[in-house]
Amino acid sequence: MRQTSAAAWVAATAATVLLVTGCGSSDDGKPVAQRNAAAAGSQDINAHPLSDIKQGGTLKLPISQYIADFNRYTANGNQGDAAEINELVEPNLFSADAKGEVHLDPDFLLSAEVTSAGPQTVVYKLNPKAKWSDGKSLGWRDFEAVWKAQNGTDKAYEAANTSGYDQISKVEQGADAHQVKVTFSKPYADWKRLFDPLLPAAAIDTPDKFNKGWLEKIPITGSAFKISKYDKTAQTITAVPDPNWWGTKPKLDSITFRALDYTAWTDAYLNKEIDYASALLPEDYKRLAKAAGTDIRVGARWDEVHIEFNGARGPLKDVRVRQALQHAIDRKAIATAFGKDLPVKLQTYGSHFFMPNQAGYQDNSGAYGTYDLKKAGELLDAAGYKLQGDKRVKGGKQLTLSYTLSSGSTSAQVDQAELVQAQLAQAGIKLDIAKVPANDYFSKYVTIGNFELTSFRWVDQVFRSEAYPIYRQTSGKNLYENYGSVSSPEIDALLKKASATTDPAAANKLYNEADARIWALGHSIPLYQRPQILAVRSKLANYGASGLEDRVDYTKVGWLK
Template sequence: MRRTTVVAIAAALSATLAVAGCSSSDGDGKAAKKQAAPQVDGQSINAHPVSDLKQGGSLRFAIDQWITQYNINQVDGQQGDAQDIIKAVLPDLFDADAKGTIHANPNFLVSAKVTSTSPQVVTYELNPKAKWSDGKPLSWKDFQAQWKALNGTDSAYEAADTSGYSQISKVEQGADAHGVKVTFSSPYADWQRLFDPLYPAAYIDTPAKFNKGWSEKALVTGNSFKVGTYDKTGQTVTIVPDPKWWGDKPKLDSVVYRVLDSSAFTEAYLNKEIDEAPALQPEDYKRLVKAPDTDIRRGARWDEVHITLNGGHGPLKDVKVRNAVQAAINRAGVNESFSKDLSFDLKPLDNHFFMPNQEGYQDTAGEYGKYDPERAKKLLDEAGWKDAGEGKPRTKDGKKLTLGYTLSAGGTASQTDQAELVQQMLGAVGIKVDLQKVPANDYFNKFVNTGNFDITSFRNVDAVYQTMLTPVFIQPKGKNLFQNFGSVGSPKIDELLNKAAGTTDHAEAIKLYNEADVEIWKLGHSIELYQRPQIDAVRKGLANFGASGLADTDYAKVGWLK
C-alpha cells in the first residue's frame, strides 16, 4: 500500500468505474446477495509466518505506465506505481497496521517520539545498521536535506507538497551520530508522515538533483530490495533482494513490474503473465473468479473516485460554471448505473477527507452535491452563457460553451462509459463535452500534473493522514500546482487546513477539515463519486499480500507457500 509524503494518485482506468465491489453473480448466472462493504480494518492477505514460505520465486505485477520520476516528492512523482516501487527500495520509517495505526519500523528506527511540546521537538534514533546502497549510513544530514528541499523556502525545488516541512524550524544532529533532532516552529500533529520514505542527502541537496536526478531511475536504495533492471524496451522494472540488507532476508527472488493497458490486466492474469489483477468490474470478476488457483481477496482502503474540474483556464475559471457542472451531474445516476452488477452496495461519497467507514466522516456537500439541472441552467444564465436551444451548446461573446474531458487511452471501456454519461448530462444543460483520449504514458505527466485539461477523473488513494491531502486543495504558487491540478482554492481553505494540521486535538482537527471541505464543495474543486474497496484476484499460495486495506505491505515477508 502507498503511504508516502504525498497522497498517491491512481490512473483513470480504474478511477472511473472501478467500483466498490464485484460481479453480482459468481459466473453461474445466479445473482449474489448484496454484501456490506469491508470494515475500516478489513483486509485479506493470506497471512502466514515467514517460516511457512519457500525461498525463491517471483511476484509479477502490472502497472499503468512507464515510471518517469522516482522522486515521489517532486511534482511528477505522485503516480501510485512509482510510489509502490520506491517504498520497496527506500528507507520506510513508519508502517501502518490493518487499523491504520502507525508504528516505527525497527529496521530503520530504534525510536521516534515527541520529546518536547513547546516548541514541538521530535527525536529520532536511527538503527546503526541502516545504510544506503552506496555504503553511507543513514544520518541527520539526510533529514536536513529533505527538509530544505520540501519546506517551500526555495521555489527552485519543484516540491509536490511543502506541508509539515514548512513548519519545521531546524533539523540537526541528535545525541550522537545516529540521532536526529527536528524542531517545529508550530505544532504539527502528523509528524510521522514526514521523511517517509527518506531520500539520501547527496542525491537531493540541489534543485537540479531533486528535480531531474531521479528521472527514470532510483539513484540509491536502502531497503530489503534494490532495483535490478530497467527495461524500457520491454517496459519492465525488476527489483531484487539487496545482499547488503541488514534485516530479515526476503523470500522472493524478484518482483517484476510490467507496463500494461488496464484493459489487458485480466487477460494477462488469465495467461499467467501477472499474479494479481483488480476484480472490481463485473466483466473482470466473472472471468477471474473462475480462474484456477485464484483467491478473490477483499479489503477496505482509503480510495476515492472523483471528477476534477480545472478552474485555471477556460469557462471553468468562473465558479458559477463549475457549480453548474456540479449540479448537472447526477452522481447517484453515475454510481447506480454500475452498482447493479456489484456485490457491494455503492454508497455516495460526500466528503473529500474522510471515507464513509472512517471516523470524522460527514456529508459536507450540501446543495453542491445535489443533482439539479434547473439550477445548473440558472447558474449558466447568470454566468452569461445564453441558451441556444435544445441539444445545442450555450454561447457567450460568440463562443460556444465547450469543455474537454481528458481520458487515458490505456483505460477500460468503463472509463469511456462514465465519460459519455457525463457528456450526456452536461449536454442536457447546454455544455458541450469533447472526449479527448491521450496516451497512457502521458496521461499524468503531460496532462493531469500540468493542469492541461478541463475535466478528468482519477483516484486519490491511501490518505490515512488528512494532512496528505493538503497539497490537493491548497492554492498553487506560481507554476507549482502541488497536487491541486485544477488550481481551485482560496485563502480561507488554506487557513483552515493549516489550523487543522497544527492542532493536536483530534476532534478539533476533524471539525476543521470538515469546515474546509464545505468551502471546497462551494468552490467546485472536484466532484466526489464513491469509495472504492479493494477486490483483487491473487494467485493461491501467495502469502502476506493482497487486499491490505489500510496496512502497509512488507515485501520482505511476501512469498509463496511451501
C-alpha cells in the same frame, strides 16, 4: 496492492445506468450476491507466518505505465506506481496497520518521540545497522536534505507537497550520529508522515539532483530490495533482495513490475504473465473469479474516485460554471453504473477528506453536491450561458468543455466519460472526450493542469494533512497537487490551522469546515468510495486487499510451501 496517498490513478466506472437492488447479474444469468464494503480494520491478504512460505520464486506485478520519475516527492514522481517502487527500495520510517494506526519500523527507527511541546521537538533514534547502498549510514543530513527540498523556501526544488516541512525551523544532529533532532516553528500534528520514505542526501541535496536525478532510475537505495534491471524496451523493472540488508531476509528471489495498459491486466493474469489483477470491473470480475488457483480478495481502504475541474482555464474560471457541473453530474447514477455486477455495494459520499466509514466523516456537499438540473440551469444563466433550444450559449457559442482521458483507459473509464458527457448534454453543455497517450496522461496533462475535466483517484490518505497540497493555493507554475488550481486564502488558512491542531476532534472540525468551502468553490466532485476487489494467486501469502494498511511488507510476501 497499495498505492500511496498521493497516487493519481485513472478512475474506472461501468457502462450502463441500472438500479442496484442488492444484486446484479452474472454472465450465466444468476445474480451476483452483493455485500457491504469490508469493515475498517479488516484485511484479506492470505496471512501466514514466514515458516509457511518457501524460499525463492518471483512475484510478477502489473503497473499502469513505465516510470518516468522515481522521486515520489516531485509532482511527476508522485504517482502510485512510481511511489510504490520507490518505497520498496527506500527506508519507510512509519507505516499504518489495518486499522490505520501508525507504527515505526524498527529496521530503520529504534524510537521517535516528541520530547518538547514548546517548541514542538521530535527526536529520532536511527537503527545503527541501517545503511544506504553507497555504504553510508542513515543520518541527520538525510533528514536535512529532505527538509530543504520540501519546505518551499528554495523554489528551484520542484516539490509536490511542502506541508509539514514548511513548519520545521531546524534539523540537526541529536546526541550522536544516529540521532536526529527536528524542531518545529509551530505544532504539526501529523509529524509521523514526514521524512517517509527517507531519501539519501547524496541524491537530493541540490535542485538538479532532486528534480532530474531520479528520472527513469533510482540512484541510491536503502532497504530490503534494490533494483537490478530497468528494461524500457520490455517495459519491466526488476527488484531483487539486497544482500547487504540488515533485517528479515525476503522470501522472494525477485519482483518484476511490468507496464501494461489496464485493459490488458485480466488477460495477462489469465495467461500467468502477472500474479495479481484488479477484479473491480464487472467484466473482469466475471472472468477472474472463475480462474483456477485464484482468490478474490476484498477489502476497504481510503480510496476515492473523483472528477477534477480546472479553474484556471476557459469557462471553468467562473465558479458558477463549476458549481453548475456539480449539480449536472449525477454521482449516484455513476456509482450505480459502476457497481452493477460486483460483489460489493458502492456508495456515494460527501467529503474530500474522509471516507464514510471513518471517524470524523460528515457529508459537507450541502447545497452544492445535489443532482439538480434546475439549479445547474440557474447558475449557467447567471454566468451568461442562456438556453437556446437544448444548448447553453454565450456570445453566439455553445458552452463546450473537454474531458481528458488516457488512451489506456478501460471500457468502463470510457463509459464514465460518456455518461458524464450525456449528463452534461441534458444541461445544454457540450463535452468533448479527448484521448491522450497513456504514458503522457499524468506528466503532460494532469500534473501540469493541461485539462478542463478529468478523473483519477486519491488513495491511502492516512494522515489528513496529506491532502493539503490538493487544495492549497498554487504558486506560479508549481501546482503542488492542486492540478485544477482551485483554492482560496480561507481554505489555505483552515487547512494550515487543522494541521497544527493536535486534538483530533478539533482538527476534524476544521477539516470539515474547509471541506464545505471546497464544495462551494467547485474544486472537484467526489463520486464514490472505491472498494478493493483483487484477483490473486491462491498460493501467494501476505498480499492482497490490505484495507487501511498503507504499504506492503514485501519481506513477508511469498509463495506457500
